Amino acid sequence: MEGLLANVLNGLSWGMLLFLISMGLTTIFGVMGVLNFAHGSLFMLGAYLSMQFVRWVGSFWIGLLLGPPIVAGLSILLERFLLRPLYGRDVSFQLLLTFGVMLFLDDGVRLIWGAAYHVVDPPPLLSGVIPFFSQSYPVYRLFLVVLGPLVGIALWAFFAFTRWGKILRAAAMDRQMAEIVGVRVPAMFTAVFGFGAWLAALGGALAAPHQSVGPAMGERIIIESFIVVVIGGMGSFPGAFVGALILGMLNSFGTTLLPDVQMALPYILLAVILLTRPRGLFGAEA
Amino acid sequence: MKKMGFAFLLAIGFGLVIAGSGIAADKPVKIGFAYIMSGPFATYGQFAKQGAELAIDEINQAGGINGRKVEALFEDDAGKPDVGIRVIRKLVYENGVDIVMGIDSSGVASAVAPVMKELKTPLIITHAAVPDVTGTSCNRYTFRISLNINQNIAMASTIAADMKAKTWTTAGPDYSFGHQSWEYFQKYLSKKKPDAVFLPAADVAFSPSATTDFSAYVTKIMNSKADGVLVSLWGGNLIDFVRQAADMGFFDGKREILMTLGAATEVLYALQEKMPEGIWVGTRYWFQANDTPINKAFVDAYFKRFKVYPSYNAHGAYGAVKTYAAAAAKAKTVDKEKIVDALEGLSIELPVGKITIRPEDHQAVTDGVWGKTAVDAQMPIRILKPIRAFAGKDITPPVEETGCKLK
Numbered sequence: 029m030e031g032l033l034a035n036v037l038n039g040l041s042w043g044m045l046l047f048l049i050s051m052g053l054t055t056i057f058g059v060m061g062v063l064n065f066a067h068g069s070l071f072m073l074g075a076y077l078s079m080q081f082v083r084w085v086g087s088f089w090i091g092l093l094l095g096p097p098i099v100a101g102l103s104i105l106l107e108r109f110l111l112r113p114l115y116g117r118d119v120s121f122q123l124l125l126t127f128g129v130m131l132f133l134d135d136g137v138r139l140i141w142g143a144a145y146h147v148v149d150p151p152p153l154l155s156g157v158i159p160f161f162s163q164s165y166p167v168y169r170l171f172l173v174v175l176g177p178l179v180g181i182a183l184w185a186f187f188a189f190t191r192w193g194k195i196l197r198a199a200a201m202d203r204q205m206a207e208i209v210g211v212r213v214p215a216m217f218t219a220v221f222g223f224g225a226w227l228a229a230l231g232g233a234l235a236a237p238h239q240s241v242g243p244a245m246g247e248r249i250i251i252e253s254f255i256v257v258v259i260g261g262m263g264s265f266p267g268a269f270v271g272a273l274i275l276g277m278l279n280s281f282g283t284t285l286l287p288d289v290q291m292a293l294p295y296i297l298l299a300v301i302l303l304t305r306p307r308g309l310f311g312a313e314a
Numbered sequence: 315m316k317k318m319g320f321a322f323l324l325a326i327g328f329g330l331v332i333a334g335s336g337i338a339a340d341k342p343v344k345i346g347f348a349y350i351m352s353g354p355f356a357t358y359g360q361f362a363k364q365g366a367e368l369a370i371d372e373i374n375q376a377g378g379i380n381g382r383k384v385e386a387l388f389e390d391d392a393g394k395p396d397v398g399i400r401v402i403r404k405l406v407y408e409n410g411v412d413i414v415m416g417i418d419s420s421g422v423a424s425a426v427a428p429v430m431k432e433l434k435t436p437l438i439i440t441h442a443a444v445p446d447v448t449g450t451s452c453n454r455y456t457f458r459i460s461l462n463i464n465q466n467i468a469m470a471s472t473i474a475a476d477m478k479a480k481t482w483t484t485a486g487p488d489y490s491f492g493h494q495s496w497e498y499f500q501k502y503l504s505k506k507k508p509d510a511v512f513l514p515a516a517d518v519a520f521s522p523s524a525t526t527d528f529s530a531y532v533t534k535i536m537n538s539k540a541d542g543v544l545v546s547l548w549g550g551n552l553i554d555f556v557r558q559a560a561d562m563g564f565f566d567g568k569r570e571i572l573m574t575l576g577a578a579t580e581v582l583y584a585l586q587e588k589m590p591e592g593i594w595v596g597t598r599y600w601f602q603a604n605d606t607p608i609n610k611a612f613v614d615a616y617f618k619r620f621k622v623y624p625s626y627n628a629h630g631a632y633g634a635v636k637t638y639a640a641a642a643a644k645a646k647t648v649d650k651e652k653i654v655d656a657l658e659g660l661s662i663e664l665p666v667g668k669i670t671i672r673p674e675d676h677q678a679v680t681d682g683v684w685g686k687t688a689v690d691a692q693m694p695i696r697i698l699k700p701i702r703a704f705a706g707k708d709i710t711p712p713v714e715e716t717g718c719k720l721k
Binding site for chain 2: 031034035037038039041042045134135138142143144145146147157163164165166168169235238239240242243244245247248249279280281282283284287288291
């Protein structure tokens with residue numbers, strides 16, 4: 029029982045981190061049709077900025093507040109000057125560009141902060157452990173478990189109920205029609221890309237106290253995030269949520285129960301989904 | 315006309331190449347290094363590069379190798395076998411290096427060792443610990459001056475035999491290094507302590523190198539009945555593991571813990587006071603382990619220049635360059651075949667102590683240390699106290715056991 033609960037919590041906390049990152053990925057894809065390879069690097073940048081703010085002002089919260097908008101601002105420039113000229117071209121151009129941006133950011137981070145590992149402390153409020161049966165469980169992980177769904181619900185409400193959310197969905201559904209009725213689609217795309225980057229950086233800032241901050245930390249998480257998005261359905265919020273939960277649970281229970289194939293489980297699931305339901309669990313009908 | 319101009323340029327280019335090779339007498343001795351310079355383990359490559367540069371500068375200031383200046387070329391093997399083979403081929407064919415050194419990952423070491431035969435170029439491994447490259451797949455051109463898995467685990471099992479833990483499990487990386495560490499640990503410990511129990515394969519914790527969340531593995535170990543844990547994780551994996559495990563109460567004193575590569579300064583600098591006290595940790599070299607003048611000089615020079623204490627990887631690169639210089643002095647040439655002959659049986663005093671390269675399997679017999687993590691108010695990182703030193707001859711398995719058939 030105790031092991032079961034610990035496994036559930038382990039899976040949830042990892043899943044929620046994946047969810048935050050996948051949400052940005054899936055939003056950018058859903059609205060703009062762009063597969064952003066650099067998303068993992070934006071996540072990494074969020075973690076490094078969080079670390080830098082902790083060093084400067086000693087506060088995790090200020091880093092959480094200020095780091096992600098800086099990454100978003102950078103991404104807005106990226107979208108405006110690098111990505112926008114490519115919208116008319118084949119998708120492979122966007123893939124190549126975002127892949128290049130990823131390499132650039134990975135090396136840039138190494139130039140600025142060096143190759144060493146860095147460690148960020150959780151804020152004092154969340155740094156303790158709570159008793160958990162005969163063992164203990166870190167508060168910070170529980171914080172992640174709670175925060176993930178909250179951000180998810182806020183986003184879902186934004187898309188479902190606000191005027192802006194509706195405009196975004198309309199533009200995603202039919203770009204030309206949206207332009208005809210007066211939506212400034214290019215400006216909106218810029219905003220969406222910035223927003224997706226903000227989510228990635230938020231994920232990074234939240235991951236910083238949880239894992240070591242180092243170069244290429246984004247590459248490790250981007251693959252799992254892509255799997256989450258494909259399993260859940262490209263562009264689907266509930267899909268990203270369920271996909272992230274499944275991957276989180278596969279990770280924790282797979283480790284305990286099926287250690288030999290644990291590493292392959294996400295890929296097996298990916299293959300099964302692609303074969304039986306190519307649009308993903310929650311993907312819209314093609 | 316345009317074509318003519320291009321042809322001219324080509325001709326001048328060729329001319330320069332030929333002229334360049336003409337001045338052979340002053341040609342520098344070229345050492346190629348292959349380390350992990352990017353990705354999550356990049357800090358290991360950075361320390362190694364610093365160690366190599368320090369050694370090369372010292373040698374050049376003292377007149378070079380056999381009167382020739384030494385030049386270093388660094389390549390990033392990314393910890394991937396295919397990349398490792400590619401960069402070493404490039405170093406040899408394109409840059410014309412006289413020797414190759416380095417290799418962090420055991421996977422890369424296993425892949426490149428056979429290639430050295432084809433390249434007919436000596437390789438000195440300074441970090442990777444997989445036994446095979448100086449064992450069953452040993453060859454004329456492959457050498458290792460750092461401790462291998464057998465040697466390090468021989469020390470680990472000696473320490474484990476004195477502990478009260480009865481049932482052992484492991485947390486290690488899910489590739490040959492982790493699995494072999496666990497395999498040798500079981501073999502050596504059951505010899506020293508026949509009543510030791512080891513958890514079956516399904517119950518131990520091997521994590522893929524890309525893992526950043528170790529909670530599931532920590533939970534698995536904490537819920538098993540093991541009271542002893544051999545941790546062979548290293549680098550970023552070890553940092554993540556220690557931090558997350560500490561939060562989950564793993565270091566509550568209920569289990570004995572051995573970390574085979576816990577005394578890497580790369581890891582200790584990142585963790586600082588988050589490295590728990592009183593844990594037995596292994597290394598390939600510890601900068602405070604001995605007081606020889608040569609070690610003091612190395613540590614002082616390194617700290618003065620780079621503002622950090624040298625890690626075992628820094629020492630590995632430094633030691634390999636010094637070993638090569640000694641071999642070149644002995645052979646009075648840098649001819650690759652004669653260097654191989656000179657390296658066989660070579661003894662040299664390095665900061666770690668005196669090492670001897672066995673001619674039969676090309677593995678260095680080198681002293682090793684383990685220690686218990688402790689606090690020192692004067693130091694920015696955890697230190698080792700007490701330190702347990704092991705003589706190289708006691709921890710190195712005899713040649714017959716390695717499976718190497720060079721001679």
